[in-house]
Amino acid sequence: MENQKQKIKKVFEKFTKNKQIHESVLLIENSGGDFSYHLEYGGKKTDTPILTASITKLFTSTCILILREQEKLSLDDKIAKYFEEDTLSSLHIYKGREYSMDLTLSNLLFHTSGLTDAIEEGSNKAKKRAIYKDRQMSFDETITKTKQLKPHFEPDMGKRAHYANVNFDILGKVIEIVTNSTLEDVYKQFIFDPLGLKNTYLPIDEDDFVPNVYYKDTSFYIPKTIRSIRASGGCISTARELMIFIKAFFGGRLFNKTIFHELGVNNKLQAAMSPIHYGAGYMKIPLGGLVTLFMGKGELLGHSGSTGSFAFYYPASDLFFVGDVNQMANPALPVRLVMRLAMSIRS
Template identity: 25%
Template sequence: MKKLLLFLGVIIAIVIICIVVMIYLKTRPLAKDQAISLIQESLEKKVDKNETIPNGLLRIESSQLEFSHNFTSGLSHGVPIEDDQSFHTASIGKIFTATLVNMLEERNVLNINDPITKYLDDKVIEDIFVYKGIDYKYKVTIKQLLNHTSGVADYFEDPVTSGPNMRELMIEKPDKLWTPLDLVKFTKNNQKAVSSPGQKMHYSDTGYILLGLIVESATGKSFHENLHEMIFDPIGMNDSYLMFYSTPKNPEKKLNELYFEGKKIHTYKSLSADWSGGGVVSTLSDLCKFSRALNKYKLVSKETLDNMYTFNQKYMNGMYYGLGVIEYHFEEYFPMLKYLPNVTGHMGVFGTQMFYDKTSDTVIILSLGSTDGTSKSVRLLIDVLSILARIK
């Protein structure tokens, strides 16, 4: 419900802003310097003076437009934020997990149609796939975890049978270091499955924790070792790492300030409540490298990427899900946005966005570092795409 209300607010805001955008879209072409100025202005408007969104980061790289620029606004730790600042990417991390799984399939280490019981001990998944009295754990596949159709609950957002939910616990217990098994047990002890496998799309961080455990089981290596060896190191993501589990190849930068429901939490150990569901720390430059490598078939083949980009699960109006990847259909928010391309990537609860437009070979990375910035980050992405469409 919270997500639906959030995106309802986004849609209302879009209706207001896109009318103005469309009036000038075709009649007022922009030079690149004008576009840069407008994008900077849009970013600055999203940074909140009440300090729950203290700064913003944005990178745009487009080969077709011959456009490459970093944008910053606001302060980080009391000084102007720099464009190489490291930040928590939140659920953008899911696309890394999905990419790892698909890379392992190409190497014949696993098959995404395998049942998850081939890799996970029965005790790990005990009771979490019970729906209407029937335990479906033997019927759940890796692919169903990837596209959120396994039926498992979401430890991060779903209601609990009793006691505080995970979002409350993150604030109440800032020194709690959550292990992956802790997160799965939270669903086991406090939540119920939402459907039988394959019956409905239900976004689940629990499912992505299970995918991280499958990667470890299939490879005999830790999840973070796989991230570094298979993705970060080969493509030069030298400032990226898995929070609480690894360090970057370059000297580690101070993590950008992070706000969760109004609380500054970038020093909280409870941020460990993500792991393979969204625990990657990165930079604008590194995420741009990843998006380029993925979409240029440097990590997986075209056939595999096409499979990942089969968006047949509707997450909500305007958002469709593939295998660990989101595609925006902006015209579903408002018909006058139909001129905008469908872009592919992922977003995160901390106002993070990483998307790729194949029609213009454009990568857009942004972060507002706050749960208060989730809807604003969608509006900023629309602003950016609208401005880029006017460059002549």
């Protein structure tokens, strides 16, 4: 164990010398809990609030999978079952044919819808505006902006997957429609209360604390933006509570974990996100490919966030990695860190 800790510390200290990283926290534990090790940098601690960003998709996926177990929805359901035709009309038109009414919940969960991300792909300036200009955007506005962009492919086209936040924004709205409740209340009922998470929440008004996030050397406060992407990236947590959640997600405490075998399909995401694949609401990162010069073993399962957050399980060593590097300028940073950690302690 001490040898593992030394390897972890060496990777972490080398990584946090990166000029883009101003603060960071890392927590590593095994399933049994008899191994726990944390490292801190720049004043960030295991109980410091973290903007989890796209790790939120794991929370949304959890709710979808629980509702599926309760037989309140099916992944084969067309989203047309839950929305008015006016809402969906022209959402997905590819090569002159409309697929809007054919999209399924599965297409959204696996990112196989082909839909485009309005912020990331809308224009070269769209992402920068989202960072520098904090503004609220409603669900209807998100849908309208998505309709203005061309989809990448027809739904379920080959083995293609394209990561787009709008997929989970729609899933969040479906959760609210099915439960006749707010997303924050469903999170609380299905996840936060059962796991005893006291410092994990979806901010809903100006009184709810939202951490600052770095873009290069500047620290930004973007609470309106965060409240606009609740189901795809709006959750706040801590490293300590993310560890509880990620263990529960893959350990069967929230839903039957046989679902990972039942829904075992995963597809490679767009080239910009290589080597990440996407399964039923979670990322899968193989460690044995070209990116590691075939020296890795196994795979990482979980999610990273564009703000530098990460929550992954490494089955080959039975270890969970959670934490944050708090940097939006390079979304690959958290993935690179966890890959290096896994490679350094591979069994």
